[in-house]
Amino acid sequence: MICVRACKRGAERGNMKGSFITFEGCEGVGKTTQVEKLRRYLMESGQDAIFLREPGGTVISEKIREMLLSKENDKMNGKCEALLYSAARAQLLGEIVAPALESGKIVICDRFTDSTFAYQGAARGLGVDFIDELNKLTCGDIVPDVTVFLDMRPEEAFKRKGGADKNDRLESQSIEFHRKVYDGYKEVAVRYPHRFVCIDASKDAEGVWQDVIALLRERTSVK
Numbered sequence: 001m002i003c004v005r006a007c008k009r010g011a012e013r014g015n016m017k018g019s020f021i022t023f024e025g026c027e028g029v030g031k032t033t034q035v036e037k038l039r040r041y042l043m044e045s046g047q048d049a050i051f052l053r054e055p056g057g058t059v060i061s062e063k064i065r066e067m068l069l070s071k072e073n074d075k076m077n078g079k080c081e082a083l084l085y086s087a088a089r090a091q092l093l094g095e096i097v098a099p100a101l102e103s104g105k106i107v108i109c110d111r112f113t114d115s116t117f118a119y120q121g122a123a124r125g126l127g128v129d130f131i132d133e134l135n136k137l138t139c140g141d142i143v144p145d146v147t148v149f150l151d152m153r154p155e156e157a158f159k160r161k162g163g164a165d166k167n168d169r170l171e172s173q174s175i176e177f178h179r180k181v182y183d184g185y186k187e188v189a190v191r192y193p194h195r196f197v198c199i200d201a202s203k204d205a206e207g208v209w210q211d212v213i214a215l216l217r218e219r220t221s222v223k
């Protein structure tokens with residue numbers, strides 16, 4: 001049951017009238033599956049939306065993404081990683097997200113600041129307060145109206161996915177790492193309860209979707 005109202009709706013971001021929706025969760029919980037369902041739903045109902053993935057979404061940000069995900073960069077330290085994510089995000093916000101929200105569009109992002117909080121802040125041990133500050137400096141008042149957190153522990157999610165993808169530097173981390181990621185997300189839930197909504201990801205994809213769309217219709221400009 002969703003009972004808390006979003007406190008940073010578009011109207012409170014100055015001229016930005018659109019809705020900003022982010023999806024978060026551990027690997028394999030079904031983020032991409034639900035984002036694709038939302039893409040189809042919005043397209044079929046004629047609602048204008050922009051879909052982004054983090055890190056990426058602009059030419060510069062995609063180049064930074066390659067650096068972050070490449071196995072060749074396994075010597076990258078946590079602070080470098082966090083700053084690269086923020087650099088990619090700063091470009092994405094300025095080039096795509098802010099203008100889209102200003103023109104009243106719905107913007108959907110597969111991972112955003114809470115991933116940095118959970119992965120770099122909690123799991124890589126940079127400190128959640130450091131990452132929280134970095135996120136605020138990078139984003140200013142561009143805060144999601146709603147963050148859909150697909151809530152499932154990494155052990156279960158990996159089973160669903162048939163094991164971690166060994167070609168992706170982040171996904172091939174140990175299960176301990178992913179448990180810390182999950183705990184990091186739970187800390188976000190405590191810090192930002194007004195926007196961060198936990199949805200039970202253990203239902204089948206259609207069941208999860210019914211919860212997702214009900215939430216978005218209640219709390220954003222999605223019709």
Ligand SMILES: Nc1ncnc2c1ncn2[C@@H]1O[C@H](COP(=O)(O)OP(=O)(O)O)[C@@H](O)[C@H]1O
Binds near residue numbers: 033
């Ligand atoms: N609710 C669900 N129940 C069962 N399997 C699912 C569900 N959602 C997604 N899947 C499957 O789990 C795998 C991971 O889903 P995906 O959407 O890629 O996760 P993510 O983007 O969070 O890593 C895919 O094979 C997908 O088909």
Ligand SMILES: [Mg+2]
Binds near residue numbers: 031032
């Ligand atoms: Mg995905």
